[in-house]
Amino acid sequence: MARAKEDYRSLTGPQKAALFLLSLGEEHSARLFSLMDDEEIKEISQVMAALGTVNAALVERLFIEFADAISATGSLVGTYESTERLLMKALPKDRVANIMEEIRGPAGRTMWDKLGNVNEQVLANYFKNEYPQTVAVVLSKIKVDHAARVLALLPENFSMEVIMRMLRMESVQKEVLDGVEKTLRTEFMSNLARTNRRDSHELIADIFNNLDRNSENRFMSALEERNRESAERIKALMFTFEDLVRLDAQGVQTLLRHVEKDKLALALKGASDPIKEMFFKNMSERAGKMLREDMEAMGPVRLREVDEAQALIVTLAKELANSGQIVISEGREEDELVY
Structure with missing residues (x-):
């Protein structure tokens, strides 16, 4: 531990946290400890007890780094994975799954807002297997420019059936709308969030990006021998x-x-x-x-x-x-x- 107390670069995360808490004083440290779980408290306490005397310059360096991080706007980066881990600590697993499916899907406050952010080709492919009346209800609820692009991609006979139902459609009962919305949420949106239709070349490019250089060169050379076209495409995506x-x-x-x-x-x-x-x-x-x-x-x-x-x-x-x-x-x- 002697070197850790003299060389800032060698400090671990728990050591920095322990130093910071010691510097804050009992009242503020107690409030932070109350927000931690038992394992976190145990780990930091063990490190804190082993610190001994700490150089003042090292403590100053710690606070400079902390101040720089706090003063930077948006110094935290949220991801789907970190959000899911956080929710799992507070909510039941099935509820977290439903929430993550919802937020991984297209953006929008309501179901109709979300549909407005779904690619028209994806919507048209889904609607081809639905009843014309259902499609008519949906197209009447989303923005007209988006509805027009979806309609143009449907088979002609089917699109005319949808148009005729839209012409004859009066006010839609709330129960009908709720039923359509529930179907879209459970069948279409959840599948859309799960499949996430990633290009296979893009996936391999991301995997190669996370390989060490030797492994990346080895796999890329082997791929070039088997399929040069795919190798070049992956290189472009990396x-x-x-x-x-x-x-x-x-x-x-x-x-x-x-x-x-x-x-x-x-x-x-x-x-x-x-x-x-x-x-x-x-x-x-x-x-x-x-x-x-x-x-x-x-x-x-x-x-x-x-x-x-x-x-x-x-x-x-x-x-x-x-x-x-x-x-x-x-x-x-x-x-x-x-x-």
Whole structure:
């Protein structure tokens, strides 16, 4: 433990938490302990008891890091997986499953809002096997432009049956609407959320992104021998740490607010000069100096650890892109920004 008390970079998460709680004082620490479960309290207490005397500079560094994280907007990144784990601690399993199916589906406050965000081809394929009267009810409830696109994709005879029923349809009874909505929710929306229709090449590209370099090269070489077309398609879909150069300045700064500093230092140890320059250019002079010092103090590092750190940052960048917080251009001319 002596080294942990002197070298900030070697502190573990529990050690940082223990130091932080000790620094807050009894009253505030007690309130935080009351929010933890028994295992968390036990782990932090054991670490706290073994800390001994801690250098004041190390405590100051801890609070600087904490202040930087708190002052950054949106410093937490939520995912479907983390949300599901949180819900599982508070709700029954079957209820969590229903909630996750709901939120994994298309966005919208009501069922009709959600349908408005479903691709028209997907809706048309589903409606082909439904009664014309049911389709007429649904099309009368969603936005007219979306209804028009769906209608155009239905078989002609079937679409005319739907149109005739819409013409003859008067006010729909609440019981009928409730029944249609329930059917859509239990059959269509739940299946849509579960299947999630991912392209197989995209799935393999994501898996390859999380392999170490040796394994990735080995699998890619073998795939090129068996199916060069698929290999090239997967290469095009893969997003690596070096591809972060496609971020604009605002995107880099957003990513910096979310990434753990020790992971960034480790990832940059094995990065190209353009990537390093991109990150340092978007940091304050003080933050850049601290990061360079951390990188130098690391000395030689294992390639596997660099790969893991880079993969974590790539995953974070994808999550931020999926939530609309950053934009990753495709590198084409039409993606270039004009000022």
